[in-house]
Amino acid sequence: MQKFFTKRKNWLFSGIGILIACIFSMPVQAQTKVSGIVTETNGDALIGVSVMVKGTKTATITNAQGKFQLTIPAGSNTLVFKYIGFQEREIVVQKPTDLKVVLTETRSNLDDVVVIGYGTTTRRELTGSVASVNMTDLQKAPVKSFDEALAGRVAGVQVTSSEGKPGSTIDIVIRGTNSITQNNSPLFVIDDMIFEDPNGGVTATVNPINSLDPNDIESIDILKDAVATAIYGARGSNGVVIITTKKGKAGKPVISYDGYYGISESNKRMNLLNGYEFVKLQNEIDPVRTKSLYLKNGALTVDSYKDVAGINWEDQIMRTAAMQNHYVSMAGGSESTKYNVSISNLKQEGIIINSGFNRTQARLGFDQTLSKKLKVGATANFAKTKLYGTPTSTTNYTNSLNLLYSVWAYRPVTASDDLDLLHNGTDDETTGDSRFNPVLTTNDEIRETYTTSFNGSAYATYNILPSLTLRVSGAYNESIRDVETFNGPNSRSGAYGNYLVSGGKIFYNSTSWANNNTLTFLKRFNKKHLVNAMAGLSFEEANGNNYGGYSTNLPNPSLGIDGVKQGTPNSIYSGIYSSSLISTFFRLIYTYNDKYSFTATQRADGSSRFGDNKWGYFPSVGLTWQMGKEKFIKDLKVISTAKLRTSFGKTGNNGISPYATYSSLDMNNSSGYMFNNTDNKGAFLGALGNKGLKWETTDQYDVGLDVSFFKERITFSADAYYKKTYDLLLNADLPTSTGFAAAYKNIGTVRNRGLEFTLSGDVIKSRDFKWNSSINISFNRNKVLALTENQSYKTTAVFWGSQWDNETPYLAQIGLPLGLMYGYIYDGTYKYDDFDKVGNTYTLKGNITTNGKTRNDVKPGDAKYKDLNGDLLINDADRVIIGNPVPKHTGGFINNFSYKGFDLSVFMQWSYGNDILNANRLILESGSAYSTNQFASYASRWTPENPNSDIPRALGSTKNVYSTRIIEDGSFLRLKTVSLGYTVKPTWLKSTIIKSIRAYATAQNLYTWTNYSGYDPEVSVKSSALTPGFDYSAYPRAKTYVFGLKATF
């Protein structure tokens, strides 16, 4: 891309140069013929460099190979080389032929090339808000894919990973949540291929980000405001992330290796009650049973368990896991042919046994200049991944089915020496829940996802005129995802339940292609007017299908998943979809005098996903003013550059399934009915179609300021934005008396506004010691302005345990932020003062509220909630907003130090002011069931001996409610990446084939400062716009230490 742009500029100047040469070259006596080549520092030829004989009017320009030839008049011997973006150079001609001139670039931040949609521009001319990720910094993190390292790198981009499992969902949200029920993922553009939602969606059977080694990425540019994103029209609302992969460069082949090996371990352990504390609690819950079971009818006392070690189930299931990645690449080429190949292999074990992520990936790219006018190129990426391990938090049916519940709640001690808890599948003392030996079940379950993906793209550019370039590109993607499930005889569902040993596979296949055609006009008129115009036409199509089967009661478990055919068929899956998009787009960037720049874009998108409203139109405009060029700022020596930007535009979101506009006639396993003991298939209207659906639209306004000080040593950037998203594609609730629970409608409005600041600079810049620092911070405020007809608020339940299905801990209400936590205010425990004591009976005083139980049942030590309306009852009317999961601000702070050969990079990331709903504590800090171990914090519960405690007594919190008790501050500051490296002096390597070598040690997630009591504050296991920040049985986050070596040959 960079080359592409530079080249076009070259043509502009070559035109001017030829003109100059024609007019001014005059025949002179005693001439010397001089010839040579002009290149960049990396050896690439520079085309269109003006070469002038000093003091004369004789001049020429370099040709497509960077070569020049001219005749020096007598008496002259100095040549002047001029080229935009490069430092001017004078050369005294010593020998007339084979002159080799190297020009170095003038480095101004404003000359940085920025990738925008369907083209590039420079920071100078950029009117939009586009953030470029510092790849050098990002690539230091030992992560499988770049999204895991993106959090905190860029202002305005919030990255949340749902939990710590390798390969778990990562949500990237740019400038706040727009959509209520639909996807909020930005659009990903990888080379020429567009992906709407890497975590699923229509074009991503396989997450394309997981298929990419971070080492292969050349640049990541994040488009945030409307003038930048509107060129992607109907899919630009949530921002755009453009990823450009590395390309070969002219020169000798460069072979590089980057590999690391390291270990991961759990960041934190949840402390649980020890054996003694556990038995003490059992005695409080049920003294009769405990007496016979644990106390052997008086032969033992609770104190007898003080010396019993007990089982630490966490130790049983966690491990120190290995992580390694090896990446080898070769790149090189001649001026006309450039190539790059790379392969990599990654193995990341999870810190819970039998889980992890593996990837093998290969990449190939080449660029070929065929003629002065024609250039072609192609890239191909092939990747296979395997993601495995029992998910810890995905089961919705009952809370006790989730893995970590079994780890935490399993009893640490038994009353019998013969009872081998570690090797028995179930514990006879456990009744009424689905607890199962977590080690056995994890080892005997298969939850594996295999993916294979191929991405290929090719392009051709043709310079019709020096200022007019046609670019035609095509991209193709083919993906297969194979999801395998198997429950062996020692797993929970294999030993228990209705299906016993069971298993199945589902295959998801998808292919998609895209064709982009753009015509770019780039020309400078009268030195002052620079016009960069682009018009384009693109076509895209995505096709997919899935099929699979599942069978139960497998007779021969030893055959594993391959014996599925012998079981009882249970479910068969099939599906097919197709979706297409046609777009035309236009962009004009006009720059006057390098001072004022104006951008206008217009895109029309036609999508097969919509019925009567297939076409949508998305305009935008932007303006910049290089204030730095004005005299009043030039005079302030402190400021080196200053730029003011403003933009407005409309963008869309089309995040619905391909056939959402259709009513569907469904038939499935559960829609039938029996007549005469024979099953009959039933047909029914499964979805109420809406042919009138159209794009969701966002209006966005942005004002930005980019300033640099002290010769650009310090740069500062600020943005303020206001976004209003309306006609939301809402899976809107319908009153069920219509016969439907929900249907897609364009209804509802959400507003986001925010501020973003980035400050970076070279704090110390001496010869040996350098310290570079960058900090960014973002503030986003979100508000729901409208919901579906009649709806002033919408409460949402979280399905993680059937006994909680009736409670709705989340609220979306007009006038308030989306997804607030909603429930009761916890008021500590009932104290003795709250009761009248008659004999040994405590009766609640008349002016004290109940807690949902009948008054007579309320006992000292029970959980108490605030009665807000004074009716002395706790019911729906006493619920209020109890937490806000949206952070007040988020940000990142990076410091890079280098001293001679050593480099140190320290990256910190934070989130401030967000709340987490810690549902773990509802179960594990409640003492509501016998034989269920609890968190260590429950040792200080209310007991008659500890009557001031505000933690409810055993059996004191039986009502299932969400309250402020389990809402916790999720603010954190994380020391995310620390990398220390040493680069061997090049002089030492002279006699070897090694060109450079750097050895490094990196720690990831090294330390987190937080008050959150759970495993990790970066958590959202039921991640959606309506239910953020929910923690139940989340996979713990690992800290990773790796040692690596990076070498080039």
Added chain:
Amino acid sequence: MKKIFYCILISSVFFTSCKKFLEKTPKDFLSPENYYKTKPEIDAALTGVYDMLGKSGTYGRYLFFEMDQADDSYVGLSSWTQDIALYNAGPSDAKLALTWSNLYEGINRANVLLERVDQSSIKDSEKKVAKGEALFLRAYFYFLLTVNWGDVPLRLTSTKSTADVNMKRTPYKQVYAQIVSDMEAAADMVNPITNYTYGSRVTQSLVWGILARVNLKMAGAPLKDKSRWAEARKWADKVIKTNIHSLNNDYSDVFIKLCSDKYDIKEVIWEIEFNRLNGTQNEEGSLGSINGIGTSSTTIGYSYGAKKTTEAYYKSFGTGDLRRDWTINDYTYAATAPFARVPILATASLYTRSDAKFRREYEANSTKFNGTTTINFPVLRYADVLLMFAEAENEVNGPTTAAYDAVNLVRRRAYGVALGKATNAQADLTPGLDAIDFRVAVRKERSLELGYEALRRFDLVRWGDFLSAMKNAANEISTKAGTNSYGSRSGDNASSRDTVFAIPSREISLNHDAVQNNGF
């Protein structure tokens, strides 16, 4: 000129192909516009309407467990704190919402079929039957709705637009009128029961029998339209006069047959069938697993045994009444294999006994799933028809011989007397009762004969006895049940509002014209 022509040609080809390119029709599901044409399609659509009878929210569980909580049982799950069965659930309760949505989904499916069936290519005679069945089912869904909620939105056309959300609750009087007129129309369209060998189809006997039930309800609370007694009598009599139906000699065999997937259409006129297609709650039911005789044995079939009896109900059975020890268990199962029957000691608290009408030991399947069963639910039995006839006959003509005969037929079977007209002193109802005493007797007989069959709460409400019966039961449980006295909660919590349930809050918040029932 030629150039212009080609330009136009090329661009028009381009735009047409663009248009085609953007047309993507679904291939893995059908569009409703192209359906409802052939016999198999109409059959499948009709099956889809029947489907809603067997969901968790309907006869899969709630209608006979949570929503039939009355004075003959208590919820034997002490861990429950809030539930519709405890009469302390709010409008946001998920069970209420599910039953409501199941029933309306059935109504919409029926409406779609009724609108489309005329355009199908099937024979007129087949059309008539399909329409009759759909019409009856829609009316029956409305009957369940109005019995449980009072005024309900009466949607008689299918929902066609996503904006079609607001609708006022239609006064129950109007809803009943619609139910009666639809069922009467359906009665002349559906087949006689003799066309089938099984009892899950809508047939003439069934429609007539349910019409008797609807009219009984209309004669009682809340409508209290006395003219309906005669109607109820008429429809019940029509069923009797078919001479197709008769009682099974053996009371327990009625239920054993239901457990073991055998049909007896003489007695069981309408049963909801459950299957084990995929072992999910949606196709299997909870009959015999949420209630039944509690056991964790998977050989017998896991049962919570969560519907426990009350002392008053147990004792209301007369000496020699064989129905008692079938309705309420007199044995439990041993905790270990072979899970032998263990008789319950006479000294044990009566409150440990359960609703045992449906016993999984008779379930037909060799492998039995935990939590779900394939036991069919009897919605209408011939015994019910006889008792409905007797009740209505007494209200219209007094305790006539016909009324006596009907009750005695039921009672003689209950006491093991061979069927026939022979009198039996022990079994027969005291002769010579006046109309008021006869009413009391026939009401009691309904409770004895039809206990735990999703009719007790229905009967109590229409007789106006619901609240007093609940309070009496609570009183009894809290004084006599000892460690099971928590079982008084349903009665303790019940108040005058509870003759109907709360309108689900979701309906209230999304349907602007709907208002909440009093007291919720």
